[in-house]
Amino acid sequence: xxxxxxxxxxELRAERAGEPTVIMGWVHRLRDQGGIFxxxxxxxxxxxxxxxxxxxxxxxxxxxxxxxxxVVGVKGRVRIRPEGIRNANLPTGEIEVVAxxxxxxxxxxxxxxxxxxxxxxxxxxxxxxxxxxxxRPSMQRRIVLRHRAAxxxxxxxxxxxxxxxxTPLLVRSSPEGARDFLVPSRLSPGKFYSxxxxxxxxxxxxxxxxxxxxxxxxxxxxxEDLRADRQPEFTQIDCELSFTHxxxxxxxxxxxxxxxxxxxxxxGVLTPFPILNYEEAMERYGSDKPDVRFELHLADxxxxxxxxxxxxxxxxxxEGGTVRGLVVPGGASFSRKEIDGLEALAKKHxxxxxxxxxxxxxxxxxxxxxxxxxxxLRAASGAxxxxxxxxxxxxxxxxxxxxxxxxxxxxRKLGLAREGELRFLWVNRFPLFEWNEDESRWEPAHHMFTMxxxxxxxxxxxxxxxxxxHLYDLVLNGVEIASGSIRNHDPDLQRRVMDVVGIxxxxxxxxxxxxxNALRYGAPPHGGIAFxxxxxxxxxxxxxxxxxxxxxxxxxxxxxxxxGSPSEVEEELLRDLGLERRKT
Numbered sequence: 001x002x003x004x005x006x007x008x009x010x011e012l013r014a015e016r017a018g019e020p021t022v023i024m025g026w027v028h029r030l031r032d033q034g035g036i037f038x039x040x041x042x043x044x045x046x047x048x049x050x051x052x053x054x055x056x057x058x059x060x061x062x063x064x065x066x067x068x069x070x071v072v073g074v075k076g077r078v079r080i081r082p083e084g085i086r087n088a089n090l091p092t093g094e095i096e097v098v099a100x101x102x103x104x105x106x107x108x109x110x111x112x113x114x115x116x117x118x119x120x121x122x123x124x125x126x127x128x129x130x131x132x133x134x135x136r137p138s139m140q141r142r143i144v145l146r147h148r149a150a151x152x153x154x155x156x157x158x159x160x161x162x163x164x165x166x167t168p169l170l171v172r173s174s175p176e177g178a179r180d181f182l183v184p185s186r187l188s189p190g191k192f193y194s195x196x197x198x199x200x201x202x203x204x205x206x207x208x209x210x211x212x213x214x215x216x217x218x219x220x221x222x223x224e225d226l227r228a229d230r231q232p233e234f235t236q237i238d239c240e241l242s243f244t245h246x247x248x249x250x251x252x253x254x255x256x257x258x259x260x261x262x263x264x265x266x267x268g269v270l271t272p273f274p275i276l277n278y279e280e281a282m283e284r285y286g287s288d289k290p291d292v293r294f295e296l297h298l299a300d301x302x303x304x305x306x307x308x309x310x311x312x313x314x315x316x317x318x319e320g321g322t323v324r325g326l327v328v329p330g331g332a333s334f335s336r337k338e339i340d341g342l343e344a345l346a347k348k349h350x351x352x353x354x355x356x357x358x359x360x361x362x363x364x365x366x367x368x369x370x371x372x373x374x375x376x377l378r379a380a381s382g383a384x385x386x387x388x389x390x391x392x393x394x395x396x397x398x399x400x401x402x403x404x405x406x407x408x409x410x411x412r413k414l415g416l417a418r419e420g421e422l423r424f425l426w427v428n429r430f431p432l433f434e435w436n437e438d439e440s441r442w443e444p445a446h447h448m449f450t451m452x453x454x455x456x457x458x459x460x461x462x463x464x465x466x467x468x469x470h471l472y473d474l475v476l477n478g479v480e481i482a483s484g485s486i487r488n489h490d491p492d493l494q495r496r497v498m499d500v501v502g503i504x505x506x507x508x509x510x511x512x513x514x515x516x517n518a519l520r521y522g523a524p525p526h527g528g529i530a531f532x533x534x535x536x537x538x539x540x541x542x543x544x545x546x547x548x549x550x551x552x553x554x555x556x557x558x559x560x561x562x563x564g565s566p567s568e569v570e571e572e573l574l575r576d577l578g579l580e581r582r583k584t
């Protein structure tokens with residue numbers, strides 16, 4: 001049979017009727033209808049029905065031997081399907097190919113699950129047989145969409161003067177936060193490379209080199225405890241610009257987001273994006289990545305609490321805490337079980353408890369309502385008839401964060417977020433440092449290569465907790481999809497920031513000397529941003545797991561079930577590296 005494919009399985013249409021064709025793909029399903037055999041041939045472009053007629057040139061016995069997922073080549077002619085058996089749900093549904101020659105290119109064992117849009121298989125089974133899982137049309141559409149979106153990224157950034165430059169994968173270990181993956185050097189015994197957690201330092205040095213604008217679709221690796229929404233290796237759209245400022249970064253990256261959504265899935269994006277600073281976001285929503293598709297705002301109830309007789313709230317305030325509230329519209333109908341579930345969520349995020357009361361017939365009904373003056377509490381919270389008021393008391397950040405988590409769950413329960421709506425939001429002016437209570441030290445809130453605001457520079461040594469920096473995140477529907485900053489291009493100021501987080505003296509040069517040295521030779525003002533590419537693709541596809549948009553993902557335990565990594569290696573390889581295996 002002719003081995004040159006003339007058409008894909010998704011290409012043929014009615015206007016090709018009567019023409020010869022050679023198609024190849026996987027047998028999807030077979031049907032015997034009174035001696036006439038039909039089978040669907042599938043590739044990543046689509047599906048075509050093939051007909052084998054009883055008195056035709058293809059032996060019926062050869063068709064009977066076919067099984068699902070056999071790889072087959074068919075030579076034949078395109079024919080319009082008879083009325084009544086056309087498939088309007090299939091792009092090729094008006095035609096079929098009448099087989100003149102058929103060749104089995106490869107056989108297949110019976111798959112452990114059926115290759116369909118949706119499968120009844122565990123995720124472990126799907127990952128173990130990833131080469132089969134990725135044949136499913138739904139999975140292939142996600143990977144194809146990822147490719148198309150990446151092409152848009154490259155085109156848009158190239159059109160805006162960015163150069164795609166690759167940074168190294170074997171780098172010096174300079175861990176921040178997460179642990180590095182380490183690679184022993186055979187040629188330098190006892191020394192190690194690390195795999196990059198991000199290209200951060202190298203892209204800054206590219207600005208010192210004078211390349212002005214850089215981007216990379218970069219693979220990053222972090223040896224951290226995994227969660228459901230994390231992978232040990234992930235992809236970023238990494239960007240850096242010289243002689244820039246926040247407003248320019250925002251404008252360019254808003255255009256990038258609009259281009260990706262429009263060109264990839266045909267959805268428009270409204271620009272410019274709104275901006276909230278960190279403190280505003282926390283006060284209104286109890287989160288630095290708020291979902292603003294619904295406007296449930298937190299309320300400051302400190303004055304109403306001081307005027308109340310509720311001792312638990314007043315004690316919290318006397319200890320320097322605050323009282324915040326959240327109105328649940330129509331929530332007076334919530335059952336006690338539902339309220340208890342919200343309280344458990346608040347406690348999970350640091351609250352000691354979740355107080356509540358309802359508004360019924362203009363009065364406060366149930367819960368802690370008897371301790372408050374109704375008019376004052378309703379005025380402070382904005383609670384109206386039929387509403388439920390939820391309240392948390394405690395340290396400011398814990399009160400805000402715990403009630404923010406409750407807000408998200410309330411929005412989900414009430415269906416307040418409109419499906420398909422895109423609500424982008426910039427959050428900027430973050431604190432430069434945060435206090436690590438477990439280790440009793442300051443650490444970077446994001447990373448330490450960020451330029452402080454001018455009025456925060458004097459606070460570095462005196463009150464670092466009040467220092468704010470040119471940090472910004474891009475949030476979409478409550479998900480952080482990008483993080484960036486205007487960088488610290490002053491080597492002396494960079495050393496002062498390092499001092500605050502406990503990296504001092506020779507340790508600065510040992511860990512970051514190559515960056516500090518570069519900054520001494522005319523580093524331009526610069527800034528940048530990195531997008532979580534896997535998460536962006538997930539949001540565009542409407543999927544639930546990052547593993548659905550990555551071709552070869554790891555499990556939540558960091559395992560690759562298909563190839564069995566990580567794995568043990570031969571003793572000879574360890575000896576070459578100067579390593580030995582120890583029993584644990």
